[in-house]
Amino acid sequence: MSRVAILKTGAPPPALAETHGDYPAMFRTLLGDGHAVEVFDVQAGEWPDPAAFDAAIVTGSSAGVYEPDPWIADLLDWIRQAKGRTGLIGVCFGHQAMAQALGGRVEKSDRGWGVGLHRYDVRSVERWMTPPADAVAIPASHQDQVVEPPAGARVILASAFTPYAGLAWDDDAISLQAHPEFTPAYAAALTGGRRERIGPALVDEALDSLAGPDDRRQVGEWLRRFIASRPAR
DSSP: OEEEEEEEOOOOHHHHHHHOOOOHHHHHHOOOEEEEEEEEEEGGGGOOGGOOSSSSOOOOOSSSSTTOOOOHHHHHHHHHHBBTTBBEETHHHHHHHHHHHOEEEEOTTTTEEEEEEEEEEEEEEEEOSSOOOOOEEEEEEEEEEEOOOOTTOEEEEEEETTTTTTEEEETTTTEEOOOTSSSSHHHHHHTTTTTHHHHHHHHHHHHHHHTTTEEEEEEEEHHHHHEEHHHHO
16 A cells, blocks of 8 residues: 655635545545555644655645745755655645746746646656546646746646646656646636636636546546555555
């Protein structure tokens, strides 16, 4: 059984968490059986020993990696120290944190909000990407984007809206801008609750897109295979 640390960096709105669960619960569902999961609240100063886990997942957050909160600087330090000692997976904020920590740059994008079901082309086929696909559609919810990937990072997913939507480093670190752990129902509730912040027209377009088929199951299988590919501890 693989040991997986989940670094919880944020939480859903309380009303949505009651119905849909928190982010660690979403990842537990996405990964399925066969994983011993331990959750670490990094905002409360909880940090895993990377060497004790087969993989570590850095979750999404409403924070920005460029903000001055001390826990964010601590997280970036932890990522740098953990690289090469465990398998790293970053999602949304986690994707941005990994990029920022490992030499890239993240900004609030002038493209605006990325919400709804976004489709990404597969640019680099990694060995854990089985079954293979030319493109995947995954729920997204973000304003920030990686604008410069770190040196040595491979772009694995990309779209016109998000050119650096998926990155991989060596054979032990991957990150995704979109949210394979979000169900369409949760993504719709989250986006609908931000109608005034995002804008009614974009929200309506996003909600329409979330009614279509997605590739969450496929991407979940990729993450399971990535974790399973890690050397036994």
